[in-house]
Amino acid sequence: MTTALITGSTAGIGAAFARRLAARGAAPAGRPGGGFDLVLVARDEERLREQAEQLHDRHGVEVEVLRADLSREEGIAAVEARLSDPRRPVDLLVNNAGFGHRGTYLDVPMSDELEMLKVHCEAVLRLTTAAVRPMRERGRGGVVNVASVAAFLPRGTYGASKAWVVQFTQGAARDLAASGVRLMALCPGFVRTEFHQRAGMDTGNIPEWMWLDADRLVAAALKDLARGKAVSVPDARYKTLMGLAKLAPRNALGGISSRTGRRFGPR
Incomplete structure (x- = not known):
């Protein structure tokens, strides 16, 4: 049996990974047609045990x-x-743990900024290496390192930390290309999870x-x-948006991310 370790497993994207991997497994790390045994990592032990059961x-x-x-x-x-x-x-690591801040730089x-860097950067580096x-x-x-489309937008420590995740993962994937180990940065857009509520973010202005x-x-x-793939933006809508973002002035992108949920933290 193959084993996957998932951080931030009790809600949102982490919980979705746990359900999917337990149900049917996935290449390249899992055997075809078989589910993964799991190691679930989070801060809330009661929720972890409920999820495990x-x-x-x-x-x-x-x-x-x-x-x-x-x-x-x-x-x-x-x-x-x-x-x-x-x-x-452990055959598959999903580095999913992360959080956002309400407010902009200097607010x-x-x-809190240093805590974010520890979770989003130091922990990802050390756990990926281990x-x-x-x-x-x-x-x-x-290894799947969960980043964000915010990595491609000029918006505060959250976006900067996720940009680091993308660059680190791409570089590590290149260095390990012949090893049989695959690394990928996952860059989702806005996902219906507890992420925004925990950060106290207003999401009412985000289009359906x-x-x-x-x-x-x-x-x-x-x-x-x-x-x-070394980088995954797994939705056609966001692939299109990120393509357009490459053509737009960076100061314009900063304004867009400011209006969309105060701090663009789409996890």
């Missing part, structure tokens, strides 16, 4: 829970240790057509991973 009962997979706060050194270290354990190899306390080293030795495996379904998003992302 539901997935085990529904799909018959083994589900391990690991409570960890990735904004803290001990949380990152705990997940690193699990990924590095040679007795319990957000510096401590997972990829043994994967390379085995000659197989996959911009919202994506998490389960469909994950299905498309896993297909892109199987195809060997």
Whole structure:
């Protein structure tokens, strides 16, 4: 049986990955037609255990829970240790944990900005490294680093941190191209999850057509991973928008992202 470790697993995109992988698996890391055993990582242990029980009962997979706060050194270290354990190899890592801030630059306390960088950048770097080293030795495996279309827009620390995720993942994928290990940055648009409510963001001005379904998003992302894509924007609407964004002046894009949900955090 193959194993996937998912951070931020209890809601939104992370929960959708857990459901999908438990139900049917996915290439390249999983065996065809079989579900993944799971390691679920989040801060809320009660929600983790409820999720684990539901997935085990529904799909018959083994589900391990690991409570960890990735904004803290001990949380990152705990997940690193699990990924590095040679007795319990992980075949697919989904770095999904993340959050947004309400407000613009200078409205957000510096401590909160640094916490975001720790979760979005340091944790992604360290967990990817911990997972990829043994994967390379085995000659197989996959990593999905959840970024955002905000990576392509000039908008504060959130967008900057997600741009780092995209660039890091692309570079690592290139370096490991011949190893059998696939890395992909997933760049979703606005997805109906708890993300915006937790950040206190007003989403009333976001058009209905911009919202994506998490389960469909994950299905498309896993297909892109199987195809060997290093960056996935898994929706035709957002592919078109990002194509247009490359042609628009950067100051105009900043204005658009300001009007769309204050801080463009579409996870």
